[in-house]
Amino acid sequence: MSAMLLAAQDAVNTASQVSLGEQVTFWVLGPLALAGGLGMVFARNAVHSALFLVLTMLSLGALYMVQQAPFLGFVQIIVYTGAIMMLFLFVLMLVGRDSSDSVVEVLRGQRLWAGALGVGLAVLVVAAVARSLTSVRPVGLAGDEANGGKGNVYNIGHEIFTDYLFPFELTSALLITAAIGAMILGYTDRHQKGRKTQKELVEARFRGEHDRPSPLPGPGVFATSNSVATPALLPDGSVAPESLSRLIEATASEKLDEERKAVAGLLPGPDSRSLAPGKEETE
Amino acid sequence: MTPSYYLLLSALLFTIGAVGVLVRRNAIVVFMCIELMLNAVNLTLVTFARINGSLDGQVMAFFVMVVAAAEVVVGLAIIMSIFRTRRTASVDDANLLKY
Numbered sequence: 001m002s003a004m005l006l007a008a009q010d011a012v013n014t015a016s017q018v019s020l021g022e023q024v025t026f027w028v029l030g031p032l033a034l035a036g037g038l039g040m041v042f043a044r045n046a047v048h049s050a051l052f053l054v055l056t057m058l059s060l061g062a063l064y065m066v067q068q069a070p071f072l073g074f075v076q077i078i079v080y081t082g083a084i085m086m087l088f089l090f091v092l093m094l095v096g097r098d099s100s101d102s103v104v105e106v107l108r109g110q111r112l113w114a115g116a117l118g119v120g121l122a123v124l125v126v127a128a129v130a131r132s133l134t135s136v137r138p139v140g141l142a143g144d145e146a147n148g149g150k151g152n153v154y155n156i157g158h159e160i161f162t163d164y165l166f167p168f169e170l171t172s173a174l175l176i177t178a179a180i181g182a183m184i185l186g187y188t189d190r191h192q193k194g195r196k197t198q199k200e201l202v203e204a205r206f207r208g209e210h211d212r213p214s215p216l217p218g219p220g221v222f223a224t225s226n227s228v229a230t231p232a233l234l235p236d237g238s239v240a241p242e243s244l245s246r247l248i249e250a251t252a253s254e255k256l257d258e259e260r261k262a263v264a265g266l267l268p269g270p271d272s273r274s275l276a277p278g279k280e281e282t283e
Numbered sequence: 284m285t286p287s288y289y290l291l292l293s294a295l296l297f298t299i300g301a302v303g304v305l306v307r308r309n310a311i312v313v314f315m316c317i318e319l320m321l322n323a324v325n326l327t328l329v330t331f332a333r334i335n336g337s338l339d340g341q342v343m344a345f346f347v348m349v350v351a352a353a354e355v356v357v358g359l360a361i362i363m364s365i366f367r368t369r370r371t372a373s374v375d376d377a378n379l380l381k382y
Contacts, residue, residue, distance in 0.1 A: 018284045026284070030292045037299040037319055046309050053315050056296070060322050067289065069329045069341050075348060076325075084318070084355050091359045092311055095372045106375050111306050118302035125294040133287035139336025152341075159342050171349045178353035185360035188367065 025066050033059035050088050057081045068141040071153045217243040238263035289330040296323035310362050310372045314355070321351045 018026075036056030040049045057080045065073035105111065141152075160168050196204070205213045217240045220232040232243035239259060261267050296319060303316030325344040332340025366372050 018286065023284050026288060026292075030288075033292065034295060034299070037296050037303075040312070040315060040319065041299055041303040041306065046312050049312050049315055053319060056319065057322060060326055063289065063326065064329050067286070067329050067333050069332070069344075072325075072329060072341055072344055072348075075345065076322075079348060079352065080318075080322070084352060087355060087359060088311065088315060091363060094363065095311065095366050114302055114305035117305070118298050121301060122295060122298040125298065126291055129287060129290045129294055133285070133290065136285045136287050136334055138286045138334040141333055141336060141338070155338055156341060156345070159338050160345070164342050164346075167346060171346060174350065174353050178356045182356045182360040185357070185364050 022066050025062065029059040029062050032056075033063070046092050047089065050085060050092060053088075054081055054085050057085065069152065071156050219243055236263060286330050286334055290327060293323040293326040293330070296320075296326070308373045308375055310365070310374050310377075311359075313374060314358055314362070318351065318355070321347060 033056045036052045036054075036059065039052035040056070043049045043052060057076060061073045061076035061081065063073075064070075064076055204210065217232045219226070219228045220230040220243065222230065228245060231239040231241075234240050258267075300316045300318075300320035300323060303319065304313050307313050307316065325347055328340040328344040328347070330340075332338060332344075362372060365377055369376060371377075
């Protein structure tokens with residue numbers, strides 16, 4: 001009987017033992033996470049802080065996976081490190097990378113007191129956890145139905161959509177509210193200084209504050225063509241050079257110089273004494 | 284080694300985050316320290332889920348992540364609008380309510 005009890009106790013112990021691989025992972029990633037946290041607090045540059053925090057979050061994601069929470073580990077890496085920290089970096093770049101901390105202390109001795117309080121808090125919490133959880137026998141999620149069989153993702157989905165259905169619905173409302181709030185807070189009115197009214201604009205045009213009093217002529221619309229590349233014609237039949245866009249290469253305004261001069265009568269007309277019309281004369 | 288080492292690690296991370304909130308002046312870095320504290324709490328939840336052998340802690344950590352995402356979106360928008368009006372991201376300069 002006692003032998004059986006001992007065997008059962010041994011089985012519980014082996015189930016609660018932390019495997020060697022997990023120990024190695026913890027002792028590699030735990031100090032990395034701590035170093036990331038310390039680097040984030042002590043880095044002068046805010047971008048360096050963000051990258052240190054990315055290091056910490058990646059380490060924590062790997063630790064979740066080790067602790068039988070693969071779904072949370074991947075969510076940590078994809079959502080936190082991939083989305084949230086990149087959002088942080090975006091805002092840092094928008095605000096300006098050089099907006100680093102000022103060294104001036106507004107409250108005297110604030111950093112000293114903060115450090116002392118931090119050490120005190122660390123000592124208190126670590127001592128409390130270490131003293132109260134000396135002999136923990138972790139049940140573990142792999143053995144029983146909590147995580148075994150169908151896998152972590154299936155079971156978390158089952159929990160969320162049965163026991164935690166109402167909080168899950170509430171999070172959707174929360175996310176929509178957050179999205180609308182961000183849109184409202186991030187909106188800027190570009191015309192805050194007030195647009196000019198049409199009357200003011202006309203008066204400014206005729207006062208000579210603009211290049212020309214009228215808008216630019218549009219492109220030519222004819223029976224054969226109506227594209228933007230077609231130049232408009234002025235009343236005397238010449239091409240209106242302003243109707244052509246500089247960006248369109250099909251009818252460069254330089255090509256039309258010849259025609260414009262011809263209409264204006266600047267070119268010599270056909271020789272009236274030549275016998276044959278056309279260009280034979282030049283040959 | 285027992286899983287309570289994870290709890291010690293998360294306690295230290297939480298402390299680092301709290302000290303960072305007190306020490307740093309840049310509002311965005313203060314925000315990142317809050318994120319670090321949330322992550323430390325998540326590690327605690329995952330560890331307790333493992334110790335107790337139930338998935339409730341993991342679901343809680345999932346909800347914490349959702350709330351953290353919403354909080355980051357709104358908080359960064361607030362920081363952006365403060366920066367737009369006052370041209371600074373330092374928490375010392377947002378002192379209109381002080382006097």
